[in-house]
Amino acid sequence: MIGSLDTTTLQHLWWLLCSVVGALFIFLTFVQGGQTLLWQVAKSDLEKSLVINSLGRKWELTFTTLVLFGGALFAAFPKFYATSFGGAYWVWVLILFTFIVQAVSYEYRKKENNLLGEKVYELFLFINGSVGILLIGAAVGTFFTGSNFVLSGYNFVTWTHPLRGLEAAFSLFNLSLGLFLVFNARTIGSMYLINNIDFSATPELETRLRNACWTSFLCSLPFLGYVLVSLLLMKGYTVDGNGVVSMVSRKYLANLLANPWLLGLLAAGLVLVISGVLSTAKTSKTGGIWMGGLGTVLVGLTVLLLPAYNNTPFYPSKADLQSSLTIANASSSHYTLTAMTYVAIAIPFVLAYVAYVWWAMDRTKLTADEVQSEAY
Amino acid sequence: MIENFDMSMVNWARAQFALTAMYHWIFVPLTLGITWIIAFYETLYVKTGNEHWKHITKFWAKLFGINFAIGVATGIIMEFEFGTNWSNYSWMVGDIFGAPLAIEGIIAFFLEATFFAVMFFGWNRVSKRFHLFSTWMVALGSNLSAMWILVANGWMQFPTGMAFNPDTARFEMQNIMEVILSPVAVSKFTHTTSSSMLLASLFIISISSWFLLRGRHIEMAKRSIIVAAVFGLITSAVVGFTGDEAAYEDAQHQPMKLAAFEGLYKGEKNAGIVAIGMLNSDKKPGDDQKPFNFQIRIPALLSLLANRSPGSFVPGIDDLVYGNEEYNIMGAGEKIERGKIALSALDTYKKAKKEGNGDMAAAALASFNENQEYMGYGFLEKPEDIVPPVATTFYSFHIMVALGTLFPLVCLAFLYFTMKDQLLNKRWLLAAGVPMFFLAMIASQAGWVVAEVGRQPWAIQGLLPVSVARSNLTAGTVQTTFFMFAILFTILLFAEVRIMTKQISIGPEGE
Numbered sequence: 001m002i003g004s005l006d007t008t009t010l011q012h013l014w015w016l017l018c019s020v021v022g023a024l025f026i027f028l029t030f031v032q033g034g035q036t037l038l039w040q041v042a043k044s045d046l047e048k049s050l051v052i053n054s055l056g057r058k059w060e061l062t063f064t065t066l067v068l069f070g071g072a073l074f075a076a077f078p079k080f081y082a083t084s085f086g087g088a089y090w091v092w093v094l095i096l097f098t099f100i101v102q103a104v105s106y107e108y109r110k111k112e113n114n115l116l117g118e119k120v121y122e123l124f125l126f127i128n129g130s131v132g133i134l135l136i137g138a139a140v141g142t143f144f145t146g147s148n149f150v151l152s153g154y155n156f157v158t159w160t161h162p163l164r165g166l167e168a169a170f171s172l173f174n175l176s177l178g179l180f181l182v183f184n185a186r187t188i189g190s191m192y193l194i195n196n197i198d199f200s201a202t203p204e205l206e207t208r209l210r211n212a213c214w215t216s217f218l219c220s221l222p223f224l225g226y227v228l229v230s231l232l233l234m235k236g237y238t239v240d241g242n243g244v245v246s247m248v249s250r251k252y253l254a255n256l257l258a259n260p261w262l263l264g265l266l267a268a269g270l271v272l273v274i275s276g277v278l279s280t281a282k283t284s285k286t287g288g289i290w291m292g293g294l295g296t297v298l299v300g301l302t303v304l305l306l307p308a309y310n311n312t313p314f315y316p317s318k319a320d321l322q323s324s325l326t327i328a329n330a331s332s333s334h335y336t337l338t339a340m341t342y343v344a345i346a347i348p349f350v351l352a353y354v355a356y357v358w359w360a361m362d363r364t365k366l367t368a369d370e371v372q373s374e375a376y
Numbered sequence: 377m378i379e380n381f382d383m384s385m386v387n388w389a390r391a392q393f394a395l396t397a398m399y400h401w402i403f404v405p406l407t408l409g410i411t412w413i414i415a416f417y418e419t420l421y422v423k424t425g426n427e428h429w430k431h432i433t434k435f436w437a438k439l440f441g442i443n444f445a446i447g448v449a450t451g452i453i454m455e456f457e458f459g460t461n462w463s464n465y466s467w468m469v470g471d472i473f474g475a476p477l478a479i480e481g482i483i484a485f486f487l488e489a490t491f492f493a494v495m496f497f498g499w500n501r502v503s504k505r506f507h508l509f510s511t512w513m514v515a516l517g518s519n520l521s522a523m524w525i526l527v528a529n530g531w532m533q534f535p536t537g538m539a540f541n542p543d544t545a546r547f548e549m550q551n552i553m554e555v556i557l558s559p560v561a562v563s564k565f566t567h568t569t570s571s572s573m574l575l576a577s578l579f580i581i582s583i584s585s586w587f588l589l590r591g592r593h594i595e596m597a598k599r600s601i602i603v604a605a606v607f608g609l610i611t612s613a614v615v616g617f618t619g620d621e622a623a624y625e626d627a628q629h630q631p632m633k634l635a636a637f638e639g640l641y642k643g644e645k646n647a648g649i650v651a652i653g654m655l656n657s658d659k660k661p662g663d664d665q666k667p668f669n670f671q672i673r674i675p676a677l678l679s680l681l682a683n684r685s686p687g688s689f690v691p692g693i694d695d696l697v698y699g700n701e702e703y704n705i706m707g708a709g710e711k712i713e714r715g716k717i718a719l720s721a722l723d724t725y726k727k728a729k730k731e732g733n734g735d736m737a738a739a740a741l742a743s744f745n746e747n748q749e750y751m752g753y754g755f756l757e758k759p760e761d762i763v764p765p766v767a768t769t770f771y772s773f774h775i776m777v778a779l780g781t782l783f784p785l786v787c788l789a790f791l792y793f794t795m796k797d798q799l800l801n802k803r804w805l806l807a808a809g810v811p812m813f814f815l816a817m818i819a820s821q822a823g824w825v826v827a828e829v830g831r832q833p834w835a836i837q838g839l840l841p842v843s844v845a846r847s848n849l850t851a852g853t854v855q856t857t858f859f860m861f862a863i864l865f866t867i868l869l870f871a872e873v874r875i876m877t878k879q880i881s882i883g884p885e886g887e
Contacts, residue, residue: 060448060489067452068481074459075478079469085456086463086847093857097864098457103449104868106444113878115871153726153799154545155467158848332471333541343479348484357490357510359501364491368498 002341010337011327014076015308017344021069023300026181028062031055033189033216035102035129036182038122040207041190048122049110049371050205054196055189056106060356063103075340079155079330080315087149087157088165088273089141098132101369133185137178139168143307144252145171146237146318160319165345173230176223177303183220187213187273188296191280191289198365213288214281217273229286231306232256237316237324245313245321255310262309269298384851386843387465390459392858396453397828398821403447403872405820408522408569409576410440413607415508417600422508432596434499435884436580437511439876441496444653447874450865462856465845476556476695480524487517487857522572523565523618524745530561533827534629535836540748542725542741547839560625567618570611571823572785575816577608578679581790582858583880585809588800593883598794605791620681626830627682627690630837633830635693636766637773638678641667643692643700648673649681650774655767661697661760693766697759708759715754718747752839761841764832768842772825780820786812 005013034055042048074081085092101124108114109121147168148161161167167172190213197205236251248254256263276292279285308314313324331337421429422747430613455477459466466473494502494510502510506571531537537554538547549555581604584597626634642649653671664855676686683690697705721744728737756762790809793799799806831837835845 053497057493060492061486063448063452064481064485064489067455067485068478070455070459071474071478071481073469074455074466075474078474079467081459081470081474082463082465082467084464085459086461086849089460089847089849089853092456092460093860096453097860099452100449100864100868102869103452104445107445108871108875111442111875111878112882113874115874117868156464156848164853332474336471336475336549336552339549339552340475340478343475343482346482350482354486354490357494360506361494361498364501 002342003338005338005341007331007334008328009339010334011204012309012333012343013341014072014331015314015327016305016336017347018069018076019301019304019308019336021065021072025062025065025069025298026184026300027188027296028058028065028335029129029133029181029185030188030192030289030293031059031062032102032129032133033182033185033187034193035189036186036208037189037212037216038125038191041193041205041212043204043208044202046368046371047202047205050197050202050366051193052106052109053371054193054366058192059102059106063099066099076332076337077325077327077330078332080325082155083149083151083157083330084147084315084324086163087159088139088142088168089159090163091135091165091168094166095132095139096137098128098135102128102132112145129185130182133182134175134178135169137181138171139165140303141171141174141177142168143304143314143316144231144234144236144325145173146316148319149317149323150320151317151323173227173234176226176230180220180223180227183223184273184296185215185218186216186327187277188289188292190216191276191292194280195286195289196362196366198367201368210281213277217277217281236307237313237321239311239313239324239326239328243326243329245316245324245326247321251312252306255306255312258310259305262305265298265305266302269295269300269302271295272298382846382851383843385854386846386855387850388858389846390842390851392461392854392861393454393457394828395858395862395865396457398451399826399869400447400450400454401821401824402817402869403443403450404522405568405572405817406443406579407440407447407474407518408572409574409611410436410579411511411518412573413576413580413603414440415511415515416603416607418508418511420603422504428595428599431884432600433511435596436600437495438879439583442713442872442876442879444492449868453861458512462835462842462845463847463848465840468546468840468845469535469836472531472535472547472555472879475552476524476528476531476593480521484517484521484524488521489512489517491517519569522569525555526564526568527558527561529827530564530644531555532834532836533564533831534558534560535839536627540751542722542744543729545722545726547836560629563618563622563625567615567622567823570614570618571780571820573611574819575813577604577611578783578812578816580604581608581786581809582811585806585812586880587883589806589810591802594800594843596884598799601790601799602794603795605787608787609784609791612780612787615780616784619777623681624684627663630831631691632762632764633698633769633826634682635691635696636764636769636830637826639667639671639766639770640678640690640692641694643690644694645679645687645689646676646683647678647690648675649677650770653770653774655693655770657767657835659766661693661763693763697762701732708753708756708762711750711753712756712759714747715750715752715756718744718751719754719756721747722751739854752836752841753836755841755844756833761833764781764830767829769826772822772829776819776822779815779822783812783816783819825872 034051038051038223042051105121105124109118150158150160160311190209194209231252235246235247235249238251239245241332272295276288276295280288308327313326315325317323414433417429417433421433425588441844491510491513495514498507498510536558538549539552541548580600584600587593587597638650651674654669656666658668659665659667679688680686692703695705697708699705721740725737725740725744728740789805793802793805833841835842
């Protein structure tokens, strides 16, 4: 069956798969959100240890999902990989930097002779959770607002802005998307920690986390509002049957209306996130993360599908409209997409064992005793 | 195709990739090897119920954990560097090269990342058997990850299972099984993983020797050594066998690399291997100077290694650069000429297609097809450009082989004296054992230097030189990030070494 799929279907399927991985990554940034909460919610060493150890059991999952997101884009849309990474150089390098320092911080922070001291590793975690996520949001924002590049006849990319990608962070829309992701990560980060930790020894930590969930959510609202309203009103990029790209008014509103299921995803996602927030912040329940997490996945999926489907260039060029990338002109060959689709059959199995291990490891909450005996 | 080569930028990008890869390779071989040994120790614990094995497992796992994080951190840079610094490469071969990277993510990384958490934090959260299963999964995941990245690397050394598409001006995959099962990929994987297992064995021998010299944790150190020495001895044999296979594959697909690592300028029959040698640093391809100031050679062995036939002809650097009619070897000069014809025909083809001139497009395509085998050479300027840095390749190869010969002897000596229960009396052996890990690290790094420096100037052997594979960046930009990465990685390496040595000196808990 997979072998008989045509190129267009495969391109749509692979954008969907990449978007699912991207949306799962946005959910898993609860780790980064938790990192930025550390100094705010954890006042004692024990509280810090609980937060760090709870997040530290999941950071690799987030990291791996980011790597897979990159790998899947490379395999399925190599022209995007080449154009964006080779062009928007500085934004990607800085994002990578924040993830390098994160990767070592959990392991090194509390170890003796760690050279830089505990506080520096905690600062690394904060930078990863704030600057890293903000820049990822700004980079994703360029899917809507466009970038500054020109492709030669042989697809060699020339970036036309001296900041090489960092200029994305100076657009109000991109910045708002980035800040929304930062505050959303904090919102779901507090939900995750509420779910994962046994607070019997640290009741104040629980109170602070529930408060942080509410305030982070309130902080995210203006940015979310600005992004949503802009999406409905802004001009967007479109591509016609001959591959000619042009600008049209209210393109993304048109995309939503042309694909009402996207509208459904967005609405369901927002309702779920709000339910998760209310459950965590206004009740004593601990399961808010599942609603908040699923809601984040659905919102993330909408944000990633909206600029690519319905004849929309997902990586538009402001400098030269005809250099813009669509899922049709940026994709791998029919053969590669087909081969990769066979491999993608493994994804449900991977999700199943990840879910099983998550359940097996988190059946009992993380206690103060445990972080004192067996911990980072 | 790409004008204005900026070799300064290309060289900084090369340096940055070399830096990242070499830092990455400080941490990864230990991960690849030690996870199997830890899984074996834990199996002994689960089978026997002896708590000693649990302490041993947890001690080595702790050191592995410290090492793992920085391996992950340097790894992510390598993946994204293909895009940031080698974007034209990413576009031109992404159709083939991207797939193994994505498969690595789906099949291997999640296995590693998911079960890593169980391995470290699951001792009291899951059953003994599930914990053991998780440790084996981490070992399997990390080695599967190596497999896919080495499939990708093997394809760069020996591009197969694909064709150039003149309409998209890129290489496209035609047969994924050919890419996965390419003999070079298989050889890369088996040689890399077996040498990593040997390195991990020597890591355990080094630290255990240090404990024994100090009279600490004697029981744990002796038990650790038995398993590590047996493991090291078995993997040494595999390393030798797969190393021989790797050299054979080089001879078949990258004869210039073989000639460089043997310092062979004039090809010959019954070619000998240089056992020890000092290169003449003034020697240039095509001149009459002696290639060596001093050398000891073992006759006919290189011919045997290269072609499985002691009397066979092995081409030298001069034969490959200037051609050799007697053995029907085309010189690089002719390849460059034909490559330039191919590139020019491709340009004409694209223009004709744009203008809708069918006849001109067909003629240009015919000319391109006739010469496309040499298209990559069309980017080079002179025949000598195909010669990699000979001294670096030669010395790296010989250091690797010399150390690779020493290691099984060391493992054998440790095994023998441990079995005879005389290890504690043999302080000379323990003292010799301590630096073995560092020597293994040098051998392992040297192996990659041979593989990667030896294939210069090619990003994709024969098809795409590094000068074309690059991104459109200034040298200053790449230089800046080179130093950013160099400083950060060095700081993190220092931190790792300090933490690691402290944890080693603390020793295992419960002993």
